[in-house]
Amino acid sequence: MAFPRKSTVWLAFLVLSLALAVGCGSTSSSSGAREDASTPDDVSQRVEDTQVEADLVPDVPQSSGRQTISDSLEYVELKGLETSVIGLSKQLQFSIDENTVSFMIEVLGEPGVLYQLGEMIDPNGDALVVSSSDPSFCVECKNRVAGAEGVAAFLFPNTTDVTLAPGNYTFRVSSIKIVGEGGVPSSGKFDLVIYFYKKAQRPVVGTIDLNFHFTGAGGITVANAQTNQKFLNAVAEFKTIYAQVGISVGEVRVRDVGDTYKHVESLIGADNDFSNLVALSKDNARGVNIFLVSSITDSSQSGGYGVILGVSGGIPGPTMDVGTRRSGVVVVVEKSFGYNGEFGAVMAHETGHFLGLFHSSEAPFLKIHDPIPDTKENDYTNLMFYAGDLYVQDASAGNKLTPGQGFVMLSNPIVHLQE
Secondary structure, eight states, rough: OOSSSSOOOOSSSHHHHHHHTTOOOOOOOOOOOOOOTSSSHHHHHHHHGGGGGGGGGOOOSSSSSSSESSSSSSEEEEEEEEEETTTTBBBEEEOTTTTTTEEEEEEEEOOOOEEEEEEEOOTTSSSOOOOOTTEEEEETTSSSSEESEEEEEEEEOSTTTOOOOEEEEEEEEEEEEEEETEEEOEEEEEEEEEEEEEOOSSOOOOEEEEEEEEOOGGOOOOOTTTTTTTHHHHHHHHHHHHHHHTTEEEEEEEEESSSSSSSOOOOOSSTTHHHHHGGGGSSSSSSSSEEEEEEOOOSSSSSSSOOOOOOEEEETTTEEEEEEEESEEEOOOOOTTTOOOOOOHHHHHHHHHTTTOOOOBBOOOOEEEEEESSSOOTOOBTTTTTTTTTHHHHOTTTOOOOHHHHHTTEEEEGGGGTT
């Protein structure tokens, strides 16, 4: 079976590191949900048993350690952190005040290693993230998190059901080395950045800049971008969709990046096309990096993913860092398998992932719904529905956003750079 625009998310940890932390598209699979035969059954238990033995590291510096990006954005950076042989870091700690609207943790690690949060405990002792039976995707977590390969980001809150309390937060980072289509706990070093968005009142509006990268797909180039009707229509549709939740588009920047990755053919591994392509954003100003290509396939998985129309660098992606192997979204702009190549909604969907939105609903047999209370289950009109306009063809299919989804998107620091 093949779905227009968006993919089924398979419940196997390596697949989730791609399908959830990297994106969605149309999917074709002959075997249905794939089992994670390579992951040791006792990984989660061994991690859980070892947590009490880890040492508490000093609190993240709150004055000399914090750097200012703007009046409302701060960050702190930690280098040379480590996970142990069981794939778990020591317990880390930071604090927030009553004006902190949201925070986002970015883990910058090694290619071929899946990074996830092992836990997150708030000042009241409530577990926002717990050790999950699936090392890449914690469906049951109060604040849902998805791991990613090499570079991973985690947004708090990503649901209206979570309220950030001022005080000390403790957390751990876990790491799993990808081996074939499975993985094993691994030790290694990583860097970490925590971004804090601070405001006296939660915002109801925001602005994002868009950095477009052209590979020549669809005939779109810097030379014709201002007059190319297909490109202009897509940007206009993107703006209309995001206006529903108070997000406007600021600067629109364009670059030609050559045709080396016009056809993206691999998504996982140390030298995959997706990572090589989005890493070309390294000289950009901050913004959502969008790469327009002719096709996306995945030769790195034995079953493949069939037709993929869009891929995101994470849920969320590392929105505040350009030039990493996850710093952007990739969108197909040419016709294929019933897809008309009008990519505005696909671009909006993938950027929704990049800002922190999960699929509103997955395929019915998976029985997975997003953690946002006001998104209806199996609502095909929602922008983040897994299958877009599979069931109907009308103007409303796959274009709607709810206030709760807007809450999550407005929690991402990249939406507030211009304040």
